[in-house]
Amino acid sequence: MPNKKKSTTTGKSKLRSLFILVILLLAVGACSIAAWTMYEMKNMQARMLSDSEPPEETEVTEPITPVYVPLDTFTVSLKPAGEEYDRVLYIGLTLRVNNEDDKSKIEKYLPEVRSRLLMLFSGHSAEELSLNEGKSQLIQDIKQVLTTPLDEKSGVVVTDVLFNAFILR
Template sequence: MAGKEKSGKRKIMLLAVIAVLLLLIAAGGAWWFLLRSTAAPSKAQLQEQRAQQTKFIDLGELVTNLQSTDGGTHYIQVKVELKTYDADLEKKIQTYLPEIRNQVLQLLAAQQADKVSDPAVRGQLLDKIKADVNQILQTDGGALSAPVNSKNPPIVAAYFSSFVVQ
């Protein structure tokens, strides 16, 4: 008789465990279908999220000589800021900073002194700086042959916060 009582208690315990599991599954399902937010975020909410994630990374001040058509010596001094939505990118930028600064300096040194002050040329320089920095970051400084993620580049824009030509 003792064996039947143990067997009966085991069945009751097993049924109780199954009932508790079913209740947990039902509660999870109810939460999933009824309580979670299914509405897509509005455009204003997306813009607010982007604004909170926006980070500017300063490349520092860069000075180099320019190509001259008049025989004189001309210099350019700029301060470049990079815009990103990845808060963790600054550490990677610091890792590649010598290579990034070198690339920007080479780009600036290739400019002609009489044309570099033109706003259209400045815009082209910023676009090229952004593309070059993204290339460096996405190929691990040239170690990879192709960019890892070309659809969502790490740097979304580049800006001059200071621009002096002498």
């Protein structure tokens, strides 16, 4: 009888080893299938992107150089607010325009441009211009004033207004 117990235990041991081997093979197979699926999905995505968007040829363009128009400084008495009657704005400007035509138009009509800007500046109070929002609004106002026609055709396109000096007294 002792021999039968050993053979049953070895039979269970062999069955257990075989079961572990089958489980191990199934796990390796599942991992292999998952890896292959992931690889194919990435390839499929790359093919879809390359098919939908043909490579575009980009032309090499030279960077556009900005065109600046420096203006002489302005000294303007500001609109009185409350008890303050003697407030003065000292402001230096440089205008950035689209092209050389706009620059030459500003230079040609410089007295009218300066007059428009002086009228604009004198309509503001020191309280308005002391805040950042007031300065931003002033930039927008300058752009708007200069887009109105200087001659019979059109005004100039000012892309930016740069402050060189800004002193409130």
